[in-house]
Amino acid sequence: MSTTIAYAELVGLLEKIFLRHGTDRVVASILAENCAMCERDGAYSHGIFRMPGYVASLNTGWVDGRATPEVEDVAPSFCRVDARNGFAQAALARGRDLAISKSRQAGISVLAIRNSHHLSALWPDIEPFAREGLIAISAVNSFACTVPFDGKSAVFGTNPFAFAAPVENSEPMVFDLATSAMANGDVQIAARKGHTLPPDSGVDGDGKPTNDPRAVLDGGALLTFGGYKGSSISMMVELLGAALTGGHFSFEFDWSGHQGAQTPHTGQLIILIDPSYGAGEAFDRRAHGLITAMQAAGVSRLPGQRRAEIRAQTAQNGIPITEEDLASLRTLAIA
Amino acid sequence: MSTTIAYAELVGLLEKIFLRHGTDRVVASILAENCAMCERDGAYSHGIFRMPGYVASLNTGWVDGRATPEVEDVAPSFCRVDARNGFAQAALARGRDLAISKSRQAGISVLAIRNSHHLSALWPDIEPFAREGLIAISAVNSFACTVPFDGKSAVFGTNPFAFAAPVENSEPMVFDLATSAMANGDVQIAARKGHTLPPDSGVDGDGKPTNDPRAVLDGGALLTFGGYKGSSISMMVELLGAALTGGHFSFEFDWSGHQGAQTPHTGQLIILIDPSYGAGEAFDRRAHGLITAMQAAGVSRLPGQRRAEIRAQTAQNGIPITEEDLASLRTLAIA
Numbered sequence: 211m212s213t214t215i216a217y218a219e220l221v222g223l224l225e226k227i228f229l230r231h232g233t234d235r236v237v238a239s240i241l242a243e244n245c246a247m248c249e250r251d252g253a254y255s256h257g258i259f260r261m262p263g264y265v266a267s268l269n270t271g272w273v274d275g276r277a278t279p280e281v282e283d284v285a286p287s288f289c290r291v292d293a294r295n296g297f298a299q300a301a302l303a304r305g306r307d308l309a310i311s312k313s314r315q316a317g318i319s320v321l322a323i324r325n326s327h328h329l330s331a332l333w334p335d336i337e338p339f340a341r342e343g344l345i346a347i348s349a350v351n352s353f354a355c356t357v358p359f360d361g362k363s364a365v366f367g368t369n370p371f372a373f374a375a376p377v378e379n380s381e382p383m384v385f386d387l388a389t390s391a392m393a394n395g396d397v398q399i400a401a402r403k404g405h406t407l408p409p410d411s412g413v414d415g416d417g418k419p420t421n422d423p424r425a426v427l428d429g430g431a432l433l434t435f436g437g438y439k440g441s442s443i444s445m446m447v448e449l450l451g452a453a454l455t456g457g458h459f460s461f462e463f464d465w466s467g468h469q470g471a472q473t474p475h476t477g478q479l480i481i482l483i484d485p486s487y488g489a490g491e492a493f494d495r496r497a498h499g500l501i502t503a504m505q506a507a508g509v510s511r512l513p514g515q516r517r518a519e520i521r522a523q524t525a526q527n528g529i530p531i532t533e534e535d536l537a538s539l540r541t542l543a544i545a
Numbered sequence: 546m547s548t549t550i551a552y553a554e555l556v557g558l559l560e561k562i563f564l565r566h567g568t569d570r571v572v573a574s575i576l577a578e579n580c581a582m583c584e585r586d587g588a589y590s591h592g593i594f595r596m597p598g599y600v601a602s603l604n605t606g607w608v609d610g611r612a613t614p615e616v617e618d619v620a621p622s623f624c625r626v627d628a629r630n631g632f633a634q635a636a637l638a639r640g641r642d643l644a645i646s647k648s649r650q651a652g653i654s655v656l657a658i659r660n661s662h663h664l665s666a667l668w669p670d671i672e673p674f675a676r677e678g679l680i681a682i683s684a685v686n687s688f689a690c691t692v693p694f695d696g697k698s699a700v701f702g703t704n705p706f707a708f709a710a711p712v713e714n715s716e717p718m719v720f721d722l723a724t725s726a727m728a729n730g731d732v733q734i735a736a737r738k739g740h741t742l743p744p745d746s747g748v749d750g751d752g753k754p755t756n757d758p759r760a761v762l763d764g765g766a767l768l769t770f771g772g773y774k775g776s777s778i779s780m781m782v783e784l785l786g787a788a789l790t791g792g793h794f795s796f797e798f799d800w801s802g803h804q805g806a807q808t809p810h811t812g813q814l815i816i817l818i819d820p821s822y823g824a825g826e827a828f829d830r831r832a833h834g835l836i837t838a839m840q841a842a843g844v845s846r847l848p849g850q851r852r853a854e855i856r857a858q859t860a861q862n863g864i865p866i867t868e869e870d871l872a873s874l875r876t877l878a879i880a
Contacts, residue, residue, distance in 0.1 A: 288652025317623025436771025490791030
C-alpha cells in the first residue's frame, strides 16, 4: 500500500526520530532535511532507507549526536572542522560560511572535516554552494568494502566523489558518484528486493566474482568502477578525505563493539572555487554552453537531471512512501 | 633494429627539432624534457611518437612556439596564465613559482592556464609539485573525440585528470588517466600496429561500437571510461580546464586550416594543496600507510609504479629506440 507524504511533514517526522535517539535540535534538523531531500529526489539509497542505520549508530554510542563541531581557521584559504565524533553535515554547517568567505576572497578554499560520520549522499552537501555561484568538489571515504584494482581484499570505502557548478538560467550541474561499482545502499536494496547485481560489481568472501548482493554484503566486497581508473580515483578519495583532513582511512576504525552502527567514522574534504576570478566569459554562461553542446550531441539525460525531475514531481504530488515504511518511521520516532 | 639512447642525448635531439621548427630556447628545452621523460618512463603514447604532431602544429602556424606567457596574479590563491597561443607547459613553468608560494601561504591555490596547447601527458606537469611536498590535481581538455554517455557524437576530448601526492620514504603517488576509454595516442599506436581495441572503447562513423582503431580515428569517436561516471568526470574536466580558465572547450576550436596540426588549443587547470595545514599525522606518512594497506591487500602494482620501474631500467640501460625512429628524429632536426 502506497501513500504520499509532503516534504515538510517528512522532515518533521525524521527530526522527531533523531531527537528521540539522542541528537540535539541542530543536528536533528540538519540530518532530517538531508535525508528527506534524498527521499524527495529519488536518491533512495540515501533516503529513509538509512534511518535504522542512523538510529543504530546513535543508540550504540558510536556517533555523538550532540557533538559541537570546532572550526579551526588555519590559513587564508584553509579551514578545518573537528566534528568531535559527530556528523559531518553538522560540521559542514558550522564551517561553511568561513569556507565560502575564504573562497570569495582568495579564489579557492579548503574545508577539511575530520573525526566525522557521513552516511548520506554528497550532492546535498555541495549543491547549495553552486546555487551561490561557487564550484564545489567533495570527497568522503567510508568503510572498507571495496577491493583496490589488482588487490584481493577490501581497503577502500565506496568513496564518493562529487562536483557541483553553477549554470546560467538553469539548475546547477551536480554529479555524485561512488567510486565503487555501486553504492552500498544500492547493494543493500538489491539484497532486500532479491535482485542480482550487474556484472563486475563485486566479489564473494573467496574473492570470486559474484552478482549476488548477499554474497557481497556477507564477507565479500565491491569492485571499483572503471577498473584501475576508478581504483585510482578511490585511492585519491582516501588521501583527500582522510590523510589530508586528519580523519580515519576506511580500513582504520573498529566499530565491532557497536552492533548495527552504520555511520563510517572518517573525514570529508570540500574544495570551493570562486569562478569569477577566471578569465573570459562568465563561468555559468560557459557551463550552459557545454550543456547545450551535450544536448545537441544527443544526451537526453544530463548528470543530476533525474533527481531534478523527481524533485519537480514530488513537489507537486508529494513524496511516495509505503504505509509500511511510514509506520516503521513512526515507530522509530517513539521507540 | 633497436638501439638505446641516453636521456640527455634524447633531450638534446628533441631540443634541436623544436628549435628547427620555430620555438624559442625556453620552449624547446621544456618540451624536449617533457617528451623525453615520457619516452624514458615508457609512456610511449606521449613520447617521441608525438614529435610529428608537434612539428606539424608549429609548421602550420597553429601554435606559437615563441609566445611569452603572461602571468596574472588575481587573488591571494588564484593565478592565471595567458599562454598567448603557446604551449601549456611553458605557461606552467612561468606561473609555477607564484602558484607554489600561494599554496604554501594560503593552504591551496589555483593556476588557471588558457589560450594554451597541450599534447603531452599530465603527470610530468604535476609530479614535481609532489616532490616539493604539495598535493597537485590537474585537468586538461583536448579536442572533440569522445562521446558523452547517452550521446551520439563527440563533444569531449580525451580529457585527462591527474593527481600527485607526496609519500614518505617513497616516490610520489601519481596517477594520470584519460577519461576517455583510451588515450588518443594509444588508439593511434594501435592503428599503426594493426591491433584491435578492447571492448567498449569506441564507435565508428555511424555511432556503432567498433574495435577497429582506424574506424575510431576516421570519423568515429571514443567512449568514456566507466560509462556515465567517466562521462561525468570528463564533463568536469571541460568545465575546469576550459570554462573556469577561459580556454576553449574541446569542440570549439577550428584547426581545419592547419593540416596535420595535433596540439589541442584549450586550457589547463592546476590545483595545489599544502597538506601541512591538515590535522593529525603528516600527510606523507599517512599516504605511506595507505599504500602499505593496499600492498597488504595484494596490490602488486600501484598507480604510476610501472613508470617508476621503467624509469629505473632506462636510467641504467638507456632508453630503447628503433634505428628507424632515431633516423626520423634526426631528419626532423634538419628538415
